Amino acid sequence: MRVLPEPVQKLVDAFARLPGVGPKTASRLTFYLLRADEDISKSLADALIGIKQETELCEICFNITRKGDKMCEICASEARDRDILCIVEEPLDVLAIEKTGGYNGLYHVLHGVISPIEGIGPEDLKIKDLYERLKKEKINEIILATNPSMEGDATAMYLHERLSPIDVRITRLALGLPVGGDLEYADQNTLLRAFAGRRDLD
Numbered sequence: 001m002r003v004l005p006e007p008v009q010k011l012v013d014a015f016a017r018l019p020g021v022g023p024k025t026a027s028r029l030t031f032y033l034l035r036a037d038e039d040i041s042k043s044l045a046d047a048l049i050g051i052k053q054e055t056e057l058c059e060i061c062f063n064i065t066r067k068g069d070k071m072c073e074i075c076a077s078e079a080r081d082r083d084i085l086c087i088v089e090e091p092l093d094v095l096a097i098e099k100t101g102g103y104n105g106l107y108h109v110l111h112g113v114i115s116p117i118e119g120i121g122p123e124d125l126k127i128k129d130l131y132e133r134l135k136k137e138k139i140n141e142i143i144l145a146t147n148p149s150m151e152g153d154a155t156a157m158y159l160h161e162r163l164s165p166i167d168v169r170i171t172r173l174a175l176g177l178p179v180g181g182d183l184e185y186a187d188q189n190t191l192l193r194a195f196a197g198r199r200d201l202d
């Protein structure tokens with residue numbers, strides 16, 4: 001086959017745009033779907049549409065939640081400690097921390113990190129919303145749980161500087177997380193230790 005029919009090429013290209021999917025995997029997935037039962041592509045297509053149409057961000061912490069819920073389960077829960085706030089980069093980090101079962105406070109999802117190289121500044125993240133939250137909610141401790149990467153550290157430093165005037169304890173997850181690694185890939189024990197050993201920033 002010298003040229004793929006357009007609908008096939010379109011799916012190959014769409015897969016190839018996903019993170020971690022190279023051209024080879026993109027072709028393999030496409031040809032798998034071509035051969036497979038129609039209900040497999042149908043449920044994939046439905047799920048792909050649903051992921052955008054049936055979800056939205058929690059109005060308070062910006063975690064992913066079902067459309068119409070306004071608040072995510074964590075923000076809505078009566079059982080959470082409402083005076084401790086863990087600041088993370090992405091919703092996937094919330095998931096990773098929740099899986100440890102060792103944290104019972106609230107979250108705030110920044111949706112990225114400050115990265116001058118990529119042209120991402122504080123105004124592109126949910127940082128203004130964080131200041132607004134802190135005016136309304138009675139928070140005693142803020143845990144800066146951005147990734148132990150250059151951008152994650154820089155974002156934590158920026159937030160530490162900005163939040164210092166507020167009367168609140170500010171902590172950073174302990175080292176021991178692999179440097180340059182992502183929170184979401186850390187195993188549960190490492191993550192639990194990072195929480196237990198979090199240190200005050202001064």
Ligand SMILES: [Zn+2]
Pocket residue numbers: 058059060061062063071072073074075076
């Ligand atoms: Zn929430």
